[in-house]
Amino acid sequence: MANGLPNPLLTADAARSLVDSVDAFLFDCDGVIWKGDQLIEGVPETLDLLRKMGKKLVFVTNNSRKSRRQYSKKFRALGLEVTEEEIFTSSFAAAMFLKLNNFSPEKKVYVVGEDGILEELRLAGFECLGGPEDGKKNILLEANFYFEHDKSVGAVIVGLDQYFNYYKMCYSCRYASLCIRENPGCLFIATNRDPTGHMTSVQEWPAGAGTMVAAVSCSVQKEPIVVGKPSSFLMDFLLKSFNLETSRMCMVGDRLDTDILFGQNTGCKTLLVLSGVTTLPELQDASNTIHPDLYTNSVYDLVGLLQQ
Numbered sequence: 001m002a003n004g005l006p007n008p009l010l011t012a013d014a015a016r017s018l019v020d021s022v023d024a025f026l027f028d029c030d031g032v033i034w035k036g037d038q039l040i041e042g043v044p045e046t047l048d049l050l051r052k053m054g055k056k057l058v059f060v061t062n063n064s065r066k067s068r069r070q071y072s073k074k075f076r077a078l079g080l081e082v083t084e085e086e087i088f089t090s091s092f093a094a095a096m097f098l099k100l101n102n103f104s105p106e107k108k109v110y111v112v113g114e115d116g117i118l119e120e121l122r123l124a125g126f127e128c129l130g131g132p133e134d135g136k137k138n139i140l141l142e143a144n145f146y147f148e149h150d151k152s153v154g155a156v157i158v159g160l161d162q163y164f165n166y167y168k169m170c171y172s173c174r175y176a177s178l179c180i181r182e183n184p185g186c187l188f189i190a191t192n193r194d195p196t197g198h199m200t201s202v203q204e205w206p207a208g209a210g211t212m213v214a215a216v217s218c219s220v221q222k223e224p225i226v227v228g229k230p231s232s233f234l235m236d237f238l239l240k241s242f243n244l245e246t247s248r249m250c251m252v253g254d255r256l257d258t259d260i261l262f263g264q265n266t267g268c269k270t271l272l273v274l275s276g277v278t279t280l281p282e283l284q285d286a287s288n289t290i291h292p293d294l295y296t297n298s299v300y301d302l303v304g305l306l307q308q
């Protein structure tokens with residue numbers, strides 16, 4: 001144990017005692033289940049074993065690019081049977097946040113993000129604008145240019161957006177800023193503030209929603225309401241859907257500041273896997289203040305350790 005910090009490695013005994021002490025495993029997806037469109041080794045075997053042991057499996061992702069339905073399709077395409085009800089995304093959380101706060105269906109939502117957010121908003125009965133469509137638009141900063149914006153926008157949601165180029169930033173950010181600044185009571189919601197993510201199997205990208213949120217937040221000089229991890233908002237919905245106790249859940253993730261913090265904020269046990277963004281030196285660095293209950297290389301280690 002480097003630096004005397006409390007980061008115990010998952011052993012066979014610890015794996016058995018972990019599995020005995022929980023009824024449900026909550027899995028982050030990017031860096032835990034897959035990297036981009038590539039399944040991480042041993043994931044199907046691990047999920048099969050845990051299901052056979054009677055454990056409830058839930059998938060909690062901050063990646064807002066897809067809706068729950070679209071994620072269910074992705075799981076199936078990778079050979080994993082996971083239902084929409086077992087998936088909790090930050091795109092779904094954003095729509096549910098508006099519902100829970102009685103956001104008027106008369107008002108519109110401006111989206112800096114991709115299809116997942118648009119689909120969840122429409123399923124929840126909200127009218128939205130922006131999204132990928134606005135990635136094709138442009139503005140010219142000419143003299144006396146006045147930017148018209150829809151006064152009926154009552155919320156701006158910012159999520160991961162791969163088309164967030166400079167032109168779109170000017171347009172969307174300006175729009176978001178105008179809405180937030182000039183429409184009284186306009187909500188500024190972020191799906192998450194992750195700075196990076198494994199958007200492909202070979203590299204980490206500066207593409208959590210955090211980068212887009214920082215741009216909008218800087219422009220409007222306002223902090224957003226965060227609905228994804230580590231905010232406990234998603235857990236409230238999860239608990240309404242399943243008869244589970246947080247003390248009998250284990251959050252499995254590859255990020256300390258979102259997954260492990262979310263687990264700790266909501267009273268779950270926590271298991272960090274090193275198959276994603278966090279490295280062992282980062283975990284063991286003296287400056288790290290977030291310590292999981294256990295860590296291991298990847299979820300597949302559970303299979304080997306439980307069979308010892």
Ligand SMILES: [Mg+2]
Pocket residue numbers: 028029030031032253254255276
């Ligand atoms: Mg992750």
